[in-house]
Structures are given as structure tokens and as C-alpha cells.
Amino acid sequence: MTPARGPSVKQHTVIDSPYGPLTLVATDGVLSGLYMTDQRHRPPEETFGDPDDTPFTEVSDELRAYFAGELKEFTVQLHLDGTPFQRSVWAQLQKIPYGETRSYGELADALGNPNASRAVGLANGKNPLGIIVPCHRVVGANGSLTGYGGGLERKRQLLDFERGEADTALF
Structure with missing residues (x-):
């Protein structure tokens, strides 16, 4: 029998970008959302979890490198929840x-x-x-x-x- 898992833990932070603020969301420590201001299909803020920069060091570094023209392919682990x-x-x-x-x-x-x-x-x-x-x-x-x-x-x-x-x- 598989032990029951508790509810997912969500956290978020907001970083600056050349295209405006980006809201990063993590589910159980893995990047699950990147949302722009006024983005269509943006989930409600209350679903983003607590503010916490901890899980976002790697993705923030990769995004900085991308916007500096130094990164062409992201390697950060992703949690894609969809059909x-x-x-x-x-x-x-x-x-x-x-x-x-x-x-x-x-x-x-x-x-x-x-x-x-x-x-x-x-x-x-x-x-x-x-x-x-x-x-x-x-x-x-x-x-x-x-x-x-x-x-x-x-x-x-x-x-x-x-x-x-x-x-x-x-x-």
C-alpha cells in the first residue's frame, strides 16, 4: 500500500524582467508557473502559495542569463500540470x-x-x-x-x- 501524500506546498516570488514583473510559482519546490502581469489564463494570486524566494535561485539565474543573451535553452526542472x-x-x-x-x-x-x-x-x-x-x-x-x-x-x-x-x- 502506498502511503498517502499530503497536499502540495506552493510558494511564489516576483522577479523583475525586461518585459515587466514575472511571478514564479513552485509546487513542492519545483517550478510550476511563470506568469506575466495581465497575462490571460493567469491563476488567482491566492493559488500561488506563500511568498518565499528559496525554491527560485536556479530559475532566477537562468532567466537572468536568458535576458542577458547568454542562455538559449533552460534546464531548470519543471512541474507541468495539465491534461x-x-x-x-x-x-x-x-x-x-x-x-x-x-x-x-x-x-x-x-x-x-x-x-x-x-x-x-x-x-x-x-x-x-x-x-x-x-x-x-x-x-x-x-x-x-x-x-x-x-x-x-x-x-x-x-x-x-x-x-x-x-x-x-x-x-
Whole structure:
């Protein structure tokens, strides 16, 4: 018989970034959320747990390096809580190389379901770990910027930054 686990412990902190404050959330000490101000699908603040910087040293260091143009791939451990389909989409997002983009249709094809581009878009929009799970790298079929939970202007800024079309010493 497996011993019963107690409820998950959540903690959060807020760090500065070139794109505004970022709220980092950990579940049982593992990063489970990164939310921008005014982000669509942002959970209520009361679900973030107690303020505590302790579990966020590694991710804060990686984000600082990313915003300084020194890090192209995050290695911090992630706790992604979602449906199996959402987690499969988020896994595909993590395969999009720094500075590149993919369309919703290309992600659907990579998942083996070419008719699922709308479902991919919905899962992309529910991504709880923006920037680290790079949902900003997904564009429309014609390359146009389409929905982004952090706002289209932030999406444009992040893509320009990764393409080297913006200041690299942002942070």
C-alpha cells in the first residue's frame, strides 16, 4: 500500500524582467508557473502559495542569463500540470529552437494529428510556464503573430530579442 501524500506546498516570488514583473510559482519546490502581469489564463494570486524566494535561485539565474543573451535553452526542472494533450503540446514547444518559430499546424503535425491546430492553439494558450516553455515561438500559418497570453507586443519583443533584432543586454 502506498502511503498517502499530503497536499502540495506552493510558494511564489516576483522577479523583475525586461518585459515587466514575472511571478514564479513552485509546487513542492519545483517550478510550476511563470506568469506575466495581465497575462490571460493567469491563476488567482491566492493559488500561488506563500511568498518565499528559496525554491527560485536556479530559475532566477537562468532567466537572468536568458535576458542577458547568454542562455538559449533552460534546464531548470519543471512541474507541468495539465491534461495529457496539453503536456504533449508543451513538450513540443520545448523542442522549438531559440530564435525560430513554428506554426500551430506544424505543431499539430509533429503530434501526429494534423487536424488539431486549433486544439494546439488552446493548449498553447494555457501554458503555465511562458518564456521557459516557449509558447511565444508559435505563429500563424503565414508567419503572422497571433494570440499570446502575455500580449502580442511582448510576443513581438521576445521574438525580436531571440532573433538578435533587439538589445541583448536587457537584464
